[in-house]
Every structure is written in C-alpha cells, then in structure tokens.
Amino acid sequence: MGFEDAALTRLRRYREEADRSLALSRESEEAVRAFSRRLFSGLGYVASLAREAGFEAxxxxxxxxxxxxxxxxxxxxxxxxFGVLPGAAAETDEDLMHEGLSHYSLDPSGYSGRILGFSSIVEEGPCQTFAVYRDGVWKTKGVFVEHARGKTHDSDEILHGFCLRIVGRLVDLAALTGGAGVAWSPESGYSLEDLASQESFPKNLRLPR
Structure with missing residues (x-):
C-alpha cells in the first residue's frame, strides 16, 4: 500500500472517530436542552399555583x-x-457524576450538559447546578435542592414535585422561613449619616445546613 492509500485509510478512521465524538456531544446537548424546557415549564406551572396561594410569583x-x-x-x-450552558463535557463533581462513570473517563459518551441557577439572594456565583446526561439521567446540587436525581422522562407529577421544592425554597429565602434567616453584619461601616437617612443596616444571610 502506497503512502496516499495509507494516509486516506487513517484519515477516514479519524473522520469516523470525529463523527462519533461530535454526535455523542450533540446528544448530551440535546438532552439538557430538552430537560430545561420541561424544567422551565414545570417552574412556570408551580409559580401559577403559588399565585393562587397568595404569593406574587x-x-x-x-x-x-x-x-x-x-x-x-x-x-x-x-x-x-436558570440558563443552559453551551456545549457538553466530562463531569468532575462527584455529586453530579453519573454512577457509571469515573474521573478517569473522558469519552464523549459520558459527557453531560449543564444548567446553572443564579439567585438575587445568594451572591457567590451559581447556587444550583444540574448535570444532564445523554441517557436521560440528571443530577443536581445546590442551595435550593441540596441533592437530587431523576430521569428526563419522569412524569409531569414527579417533575412538578421537584419544582415545588425549588419554589418553596425561594419562598424560604424571601420570607426567611424554613430555617433561613439574617444576622446583623459585625463589620458594617454604618454611620450616623446612614442612620439619619434611614439607610438599611447591612445584614448577612444565614442558610440552614
């Protein structure tokens, strides 16, 4: 076999591997986008129930x-x-890792897509993270739901129950119920001028452990 034939054989193998890798990554991205649509719809539904219960939601x-x-x-x-991160990658967080994977696996078949949550109450970066895998498994950790897992094809009732946990936790943080609270800041720099102008004294949010 001459050089040209050998090179073409190798390059075609590279093409096959590239196609496989890209297809697997796309499947992970499609899985997280599909789950995000269900999650967002579920949160909207539970918010409508919160309005019926007397909250502005x-x-x-x-x-x-x-x-x-x-x-x-x-x-x-x-x-x-909440928003969906573009792309897919191997998961490194033990709490979000698929049970069938390990830190040593970088094959695209195990890639996850991610949904991140940010809150006006919690100011230190993302406060809720979802990892969604191409086989339909999803896992999450954060302030609003400490740990949970499920399948992207779970029933609406199951998903709505999960969304209720998120909305309920948001109520806790807004109204300081469910173990959440605030404490006076020990180092505030608060002045007499601040008091005279009725500025709020700085407080620190305390979350239940």
Missing amino acids: ETTEESGLLNLRVIAGERTGASLT
Whole structure:
C-alpha cells in the first residue's frame, strides 16, 4: 500500500472517530436542552399555583434564560435565574457524576450538559447546578435542592414535585422561613449619616445546613 492509500485509510478512521465524538456531544446537548424546557415549564406551572396561594410569583423567559421571582410581602422578594450552558463535557463533581462513570473517563459518551441557577439572594456565583446526561439521567446540587436525581422522562407529577421544592425554597429565602434567616453584619461601616437617612443596616444571610 502506497503512502496516499495509507494516509486516506487513517484519515477516514479519524473522520469516523470525529463523527462519533461530535454526535455523542450533540446528544448530551440535546438532552439538557430538552430537560430545561420541561424544567422551565414545570417552574412556570408551580409559580401559577403559588399565585393562587397568595404569593406574587411569575416566570419570564428572555434570551434563553428563565427568571423565577417570588414576593412574599413588602421587601421580601427573591428571584432565581436558570440558563443552559453551551456545549457538553466530562463531569468532575462527584455529586453530579453519573454512577457509571469515573474521573478517569473522558469519552464523549459520558459527557453531560449543564444548567446553572443564579439567585438575587445568594451572591457567590451559581447556587444550583444540574448535570444532564445523554441517557436521560440528571443530577443536581445546590442551595435550593441540596441533592437530587431523576430521569428526563419522569412524569409531569414527579417533575412538578421537584419544582415545588425549588419554589418553596425561594419562598424560604424571601420570607426567611424554613430555617433561613439574617444576622446583623459585625463589620458594617454604618454611620450616623446612614442612620439619619434611614439607610438599611447591612445584614448577612444565614442558610440552614
């Protein structure tokens, strides 16, 4: 076999491997996008139930982001925004890792897509992370739901129950119920001028462990 034939054989093998890798990554991306649509719809449904229960609650979608806002009373609002990360990659967080994978596996068949949540109450980066796998498994960890797992094809009733946990936690953070609370900041820099102008004294949010 001459050089040209040998090179073409190898390059065609590279093409097959590249096609496989790209197809697997696309499947992970499609899985997380499909799950995000169900999750966002479920949160919207539970928000409508919260309104019936007497809360001001709404969901809005813009530029691929879902914003969930709950107001329990005067100056007691809290919001949570979810969005899908572009792309897919191997998971490195033990709490989000598929049971059939390990840190040593970088094959695209085990890639996950991610959904991140950010809250107006929790200011230290993402406060809820979802990992969604191409086989339909999803796992999450964070402030709103400490740990949970499920399947992307779970029934609406199961998914709505999960969404209720998120909305309920948002109410806890807005109204300081369910073990959440605030404490006076020990180092505030608060001045007499601040008091005279009725500025709020700095407080630190405390979350139940």
